[in-house]
Amino acid sequence: MVDPKLLDETAAGVFTIAATPFLPDGALDLESIDTMVDFYEAKGATGLTILGMMGEAGKLSAKESSIVIDRVTTRASVPVVVGVSAAGLAAIKALTDTAMERAAAGVMVAPPSTLRTDDQIIGYFQMVAEVLGDVPWVLQDFPLITDVQISPRVIRTIMDTCPTCVMLKHEDWPGLEKISTLRKHEAEGARRISILCGNGGMFLLEEMIRGADGAMTGFAYPEMMADVARLMKAGEEARARDLFDAYLPLMRYEQQPGLGLAIRKHILAKRGAIAHATVRRPGTVLSPATIAEVETLIARQDARLAALA
Amino acid sequence: MVDPKLLDETAAGVFTIAATPFLPDGALDLESIDTMVDFYEAKGATGLTILGMMGEAGKLSAKESSIVIDRVTTRASVPVVVGVSAAGLAAIKALTDTAMERAAAGVMVAPPSTLRTDDQIIGYFQMVAEVLGDVPWVLQDFPLITDVQISPRVIRTIMDTCPTCVMLKHEDWPGLEKISTLRKHEAEGARRISILCGNGGMFLLEEMIRGADGAMTGFAYPEMMADVARLMKAGEEARARDLFDAYLPLMRYEQQPGLGLAIRKHILAKRGAIAHATVRRPGTVLSPATIAEVETLIARQDARLAALA
């Protein structure tokens, strides 16, 4: 019997990229992990992804990573995906073992930035799949950060040869044609996978039109992603667009590279999801001007949502 | 007496990054240059920038570049800035000579992607300034494409030592704090420069708040930039935001790297500014799905603008 919490290709909705909460002195804030998990679930998350790039995974020691995994999986009632990208297979394996022992639903792997040719990319993920054994995993495709471009044909080859890869975390930019091509492959007989999209939600509307199953990103209003995904599945595109447009000015602002995480944590703290907006060093501290701009955007967003209701 | 058409630090409003129109077979479309120039000016452009990255400058032969400069400067009644970035100073000098002979207002230079340290960047632009003589020039700061990060202190040093640099084409992302810092330098005594912003207009609203003088970008609705810049100068922030938000869904879609130019040309052709949407090879051809998404966004934008009027 398949464990009902293991990730598979039917995953849909919103897998929120979870922040990692810290106390003002930079220590892990474990109580905020609990409130944050509750917040995400209350706002419609159908899954959680932890220790991703926006989760400041690289700033945690191995022991801290283990503590975060434990706390989140203990609290969450939705499936939890754990980012395990690392420079070597041994570290990937070690972190995956930790994750799966604590009842994670699967893991997520991004390619190292040294990969260039199709064969290098395919070869890398086949090695990863071999090392992971029967653990279901997510292929993270995020060229803006990794500098690795993965063509649809390469993704298909990986899917064809690695049955445990059940999801694409789609974060190419532009990437809409890629989704269409992958779904066309499936119409032609390729194995179905789940496609959840990143890019801060900035293209969620069109991504759903192209065949995505939902979002995997950390925009501080998970309810936007949940509602847009739900409305699009229900065929209510006009309502989905109205909602999407209402959030877009803030989405755009939060999507600034480097700065975005600090803005996101500021909003999460403001919304009561976490106690402190602290970003671990090295990281960004928001200026008063930035905070003022965020507050203005939130106020306008609230007004517009009220007008829509 | 100063030539009234030469670029100086008072430049403001919208310097539209002009497309380069082609016939379906890829040849230059000279008549469309005329209609495009007229279109930009009718929509509020206070200047034009040609042969920039989005003008497919790299795809033109030297002779074609010269023809484009001639045609645009002959037709335009607003100042024309010519992009002259090249791998070597001789090519920069040659193209600048061609531009200034044809009554361009100034030239624009981006750093070669090999520059890394502050001293390398400063040294490069000082050489450029020396080679350009008394021609006024624009420093193009576009790290997403050039991979060169220029700190505010470096910009200040360039401004302090190169009096002919009169404008910053600001396209850092995120870049709002940079504008604030540069304006703070001026409050502390640094020479004033014009700051016009790129990024497809996506941050124009906050850029104006931080002290920018307007936009230099190619979004296919120059009237948005002209109106937002005008309203912000007039202190009508709420109206500026309403207008900005109405255009944002399409701005976001047009801002997709690589794809954006084809979308922009599609809209310019649709609006009658140019006869054909042709992008020269190597370049992108829009899929039917992309065109449908653009059309939907335009229809919603029109409706929203009508509601605002």
Add this chain to the structure above:
Amino acid sequence: MVDPKLLDETAAGVFTIAATPFLPDGALDLESIDTMVDFYEAKGATGLTILGMMGEAGKLSAKESSIVIDRVTTRASVPVVVGVSAAGLAAIKALTDTAMERAAAGVMVAPPSTLRTDDQIIGYFQMVAEVLGDVPWVLQDFPLITDVQISPRVIRTIMDTCPTCVMLKHEDWPGLEKISTLRKHEAEGARRISILCGNGGMFLLEEMIRGADGAMTGFAYPEMMADVARLMKAGEEARARDLFDAYLPLMRYEQQPGLGLAIRKHILAKRGAIAHATVRRPGTVLSPATIAEVETLIARQDARLAALA
């Protein structure tokens, strides 16, 4: 009847990457072009490659490029390959036309640094081949500079689909296995191509063992490449190694990125091939310490060659 000077897959020996000589004030030094061509031929060059990366092609205006092509092809009695890499196909086509009108033997094209996936690389070179018509061309594979990695399978696909591509300028590092794989493809039925190697000559010995036909690089002692290639073809590996080792300390020193061109021109001037060691700006000026180190290496090289003779 085939023009006997057109490049084909039998090319072998040493195609020297020619410097572009300048006067002390940075102007083209046309007389030095003549003496340099004579020098290269006297030292055993079986071909010349001009306007490559080390020929400061990017620093020339279009008119200057044309002058250089004309002067070299007029003087040379060996085949001349012209580097025509550019951002767009129109510029590649224009420069190729200029080159072939002046009796060049063929052209050389490097991929733009934005290419990543196999399909992008293959598609790009197929477009290039289409644009070049029946002009024979060289595929330049130089990942250290272009940041584009081309797998053997991609090279084979290009060779299979572009019959006018007759040579690989091999400059991958490491790249020995790539040569072996390509020659294995030919043993299995693929079309033969000429493989000439770069990397400053640093691996010429092993490259010949793996099946290369010679060198295409600009080390200031072309006779080393000519002799090593000749001795290896003649089966005199031990003598080839003795000779190679004698030049290696200086080859290593000349191969420093950025600095190498200035060193090379210093030696060429010292050897009487060109009148001045001038590197056009932006470029490197050698320090007295560097010049002293070069002189020491030359003196030891002379002594060692004398001992071998």
Add this chain to the structure above:
Amino acid sequence: MVDPKLLDETAAGVFTIAATPFLPDGALDLESIDTMVDFYEAKGATGLTILGMMGEAGKLSAKESSIVIDRVTTRASVPVVVGVSAAGLAAIKALTDTAMERAAAGVMVAPPSTLRTDDQIIGYFQMVAEVLGDVPWVLQDFPLITDVQISPRVIRTIMDTCPTCVMLKHEDWPGLEKISTLRKHEAEGARRISILCGNGGMFLLEEMIRGADGAMTGFAYPEMMADVARLMKAGEEARARDLFDAYLPLMRYEQQPGLGLAIRKHILAKRGAIAHATVRRPGTVLSPATIAEVETLIARQDARLAALA
């Protein structure tokens, strides 16, 4: 009283970059750590550097890193430097604590590849210094891998503001002028630091002339670096050059990126330093042709060294 084993600015000679030995199945080979440490010391190492880029640090789990540190520091009688580069300060701090508890002499830190401007680089290392407390550390300057270029002025600022930084691991290429400039700074009053050089030893001779204190690299013949450094300090430049030249053909071959580590381990195994040449996955397996080329180079090297003796 200062702990005699802590690293300081007097460090000189050869700090060998130690390999990490593995069993054929990829597990750590602890017994080979002992024999390798003994080998390095017998061949003249005055220090050891572990968990560097060439030590496959990225492929180890946190637990394995700790085991390697423990085994090496227990066995070694020379100072041990531990590479602690990581994406975040918490991980750097955790690994440093582990290292110093096990009597390491200091740690080494390379900049993350996202750093670009001078201020970013300076700010990063100042944060690192603050986090490390009073632990002496080495600044690793390796632009070919990190893509971060650090100017001499930036190094000087770091040295001026971070008294615990006692050494530069110099691996810029070209980098000879940088050494000269740093030593000139010291002549003008800057604090002295130790400069040990990498680049596989390829420029050790000139680096010593410019003022370096020795080598920190992993060429499989540490005696070459020890002897060259010693002879240069003793003023016996001609003998140093003869020795250097004898090793150069193999040094050059071992210095191939990606491939070099596998070659180095092959030679270390052949010399009896480690039991197996295993490189952990993902990694390179040497082809028979490569092994044959290495063996030829070793045979010629042995003959030439015998002739010198």
